[in-house]
Amino acid sequence: MRIKISNGLLIDPANTIEAKHDIFISEGRIAAIGKQPDGFTIDQTIDATDCHVIPGIVDLRARLREPGLENKATIASETRAAAASGITTLCIPPDTTPVLETTSVVELIHQRASEAGYAKLVTLAALTAGLKGEHLSEMAMLKKYGNCVGVSNGLKPVTNNLVMRRAMEYAASCGLTVFLHSEDEGLAGNGCAHEGAISTRLGLAGIPETAETNAISRDLLLVEQTGVRAHFCHISSARAAQMIARAQYDGLPVTADVTAHHLHLTEMDIGYFDSNCHVRPPFRTQRDKEALISSLATGNINAICSDHEPHDADAKLAPFGETEAGISALETLLPLALRLSEELSLSDVIDRLTNQPAKILGIDAGTLSLGEKADICIYNPTISWQMKASNLLSAGKNSPFEGWELKGKVMHTLLDGKVVYSA
């Protein structure tokens, strides 16, 4: 199949391209940009007039709930939602059931994904056995035989500093990046909202900023000691962003991401106990939100991700503190990112969604260089649509953005040169 994508504005931050170019695809790869190669016969033309053509989005963290929680969602349902959102690669954290610590689980995940055929998955292996924070996982074999791109303990803490040191050392010698959810278990306690004005008013157990910063501070010291490459997941506070920036300035091999929802919502959005705003880490203050955006603009926070957590309806139908945390976020990722146009250039927004996350994962994706696999998202930036949870393709309808007017509609998504979604 030979495809021409015509008349679109090509935005490829990795190659600093932002210009009108036609794209020619052959055998699933980018064959040419701009000029039609000699002898190239076109089987299909995709008209991208008024559209932006960008590398397929690489989502650093999405829980697809399979295996283990298929009552919430499946790999098939969520990768389909991903394709409709311009996302072509998703990174799966290891907190599946069973835990992603054997190659059989990895194989199952890849098999389900290829059966569905909507998106590519990469996996993070468990950092510690059973995510219990006690023993090392077989991470070297998971890398070798399961192609795991990194290690992580999911949302579970590694409380024992010695275990964390050893795990980082071992990961470093395997050449694996450690993906960290830095949260001090004791300080976070049974909290469910940012410890601040809103939690005080509503009588909700708070999660203080220090739950994040204290854990990051320990992790940074151990990164420095062990030399492991570390990625900090879903930074939520200004202070944490500052600590990451400082560590990068000092030359530590660290990167960080932020979720799209933390760039738009604050503790205020909890209103009167809106359980769709129950998320971990919690939404913090306006000041934190603005600091996260500027840190993303400077590149100290490297990437935006969905942190997709689809839930069944019952998971959110309870008093706030008794609900499960998380947001169904695949389908709002791109439009929410595009909403940052005042603070970031368009090219930078796309960079944080494609090129940067691919670099963090160390995978060949996130660019439209010649010869690269043709994972492409084509969206119309001017079409606006009203967010309705009931219209989400994801099995999880848990979104706090109900009723928001969002701009940017995905028209086509290509995976290895094949159209997997068309609006």
Added chain:
Amino acid sequence: MKRHDIQLDQEGRLRHFLTIEGLKKQMLLDILDNAENFTSVGNQQVKKVPLLRGKTIANLFFEASTRTRTTFELAAKRMSADVLNININTSATTKGESLLDMLRNLEAMQVDMFVVRHKTSGAAHFIAQHVAPHISVINAGDGSHAHPTQAMLDMFTIRRYKQDFTKLTVAIVGDIMHSRVARSQIHALNTLGVPEIRVIGPQTIIPNEAAQLGVHVYHDMHQGIQNADVVIMLRLQRERMEGALLPSEHEYFNMFGLTEEKLKLAKPDAIVMHPGPINRGVEIESSVADGPQSVILEQVTYGIAVRMAVMSMVLGRSSLTENQGSQTDAN
């Protein structure tokens, strides 16, 4: 879209009673005035008025309580309503039945009002958002969030003794962090125009952001209680000794317990209040709890009248004038 005013119906009348926050001053005064009218019912030979005849009220207590449940029950019965007492202890939840399923079952029993107490903040809002439209919800305490009828009976008590809210200094002593009573009191006192509200306790049990609620924070009891017109002592839960919040009851009493000696620092005519049940020798000395300045038992009595007022306003959504009998003394 989020509806933040689910307490009020389209005409701005009370449809549910979930929190003091957001209610207008006049609404609070109406509750107090109506309660004033109801205080006489308990002194009549026949302690009943027919205001809520034919209505069914279910007390849903997911958390144990004797006093609050009893006063709600009495208030309902004095207005001739039928009362169902449903104590849902933890065993019901371990059966796996969800809160929502339980509500659906009770709705099927044609109940008009739920009086709800629950250990989780926001439970009353949650229930109000999900009940059938003809059912009203009264919050009898949700987690650390709100206990609005308790706050209103406290306001009623204060008004009985002090009349003008706008000249008062009110000190609230104890575990503000975990207290739904304190949060509701603070909202009510602010709405009613009390110029000086103080909260007193060590930093471990006063939220960092307490000042945003419109109070002054004191960590020293002697300073905090100075010249107060009203001293409200909060109950100290035993479990606060765990988790490194406080060292011991002994130390707490020494530093923050209300003794005759400390009470002397308040105004000579200061009243002492407590939402009960009292921990004698922990937050308050017996001689103060039983002393001349204590109005703790009056609070309990007024609690019935205030709950009658709230229930009749919510359920009848009719002013007393339509049903006026012997109890009206037109304010």
